Amino acid sequence: MININNLGYSYSKKVQIFNKLDLSFASGKIYGLLGKNGAGKSTLIKNITGMLFPTEGVCEVFGFSPKKRQVGFLKELFFVPEEYYLPSLEIQELVNLYQDFYPNFDVNQFNTYLNEFKIEKSKRTTQLSLGQKKKVLIGFALSANTKVLIMDEPTNGLDIPSKITFRNMIKDSFKEDRIVIITSHQVRDLDELIDAIIIMNGGKILLNNDKEQIAKQLQFELSDSSKDDATILYQEKVSNGYASIKKNTTNMSGYVDIELLFNAVLANKLN
Structure with a gap:
């Protein structure tokens, strides 16, 4: 187990990378x-x-x-x-x-x-x-x-x-x-x-989740054209159409498009 609690790290007084970062790896x-x-x-x-x-906090391996x-x-x-x-x-x-x-x-x-x-x-x-x-x-x-x-x-x-x-x-x-x-x-x-x-x-954690859980929560789709659909959380144009993310309302776990997920998280569209 790797445990990180209240981790702080600064390269200088003006350049702070982490401030009270909490994270664990199992x-x-x-x-x-x-x-x-x-x-x-x-x-x-x-x-x-x-x-x-x-510079502060704990990191244990x-x-x-x-x-x-x-x-x-x-x-x-x-x-x-x-x-x-x-x-x-x-x-x-x-x-x-x-x-x-x-x-x-x-x-x-x-x-x-x-x-x-x-x-x-x-x-x-x-x-x-x-x-x-x-x-x-x-x-x-x-x-x-x-x-x-x-x-x-x-x-x-x-x-x-x-x-x-x-x-x-x-x-x-x-x-x-x-x-x-x-x-x-x-x-x-x-x-x-x-x-x-x-x-x-x-320097902050925007997402930390098992891929299996993400697959249960979100649904990734590819379509030929853009959709005006209120259920779509995020959508972007790709080479072969439009890729989108919706909430998964089924009991099935599907494929997770990590690249699309990454772009959606950075765009703050999944909160």
Whole structure:
């Protein structure tokens, strides 16, 4: 469990990102953390990972205070940043060097991921493309089997087949004692992957709900033309017609269009 209570963070006296932010992440869920640039996503992640320290309030990760950077905390958290560096080593050497930091690291699992991504373990990192390096890092992150896995824009640099492979890997490696937090601007990549959606803007949480609950509360429709319908909460023109959101008055749970939901929440149309 990750518990955040009354969190405050300021880069300076004039730049305050969070003020009394409350948020929690439960084990057994994959979270999609969404927001425009500058919404506070990266700052939140860095407070959770202990890369930044709260100016007030509490952030606890499975009982640990991230800012203390204790061994018990570090061995159960893996962070895949958007921008990263891999040392100039063979992939095998890289694994040998870092796997002991993570007690639950599974070498066979990592080898399987490399095979799925079609990457040879004997390759040096300097011989890999940007997308291949991302694949190696993702494979290592999943194989570490930490209780907390945070991935910042993990699908950047991946081609379409690799994005499908990535989603399958996340599903296959997921365990009930694990918390996965994924940030992305490419929300379509998360459609069938995440269990809960958190939308931020201006350092505040605008939406925090399970996708299953959203599917019960809202109905997403696509039509050829715009409708003048009082039951429509939000509508926008898309390439193949008009997409709209209504209150779900049925007993059925349908598809959740995360991109449309994101736009509606930012437009303040679902209150």
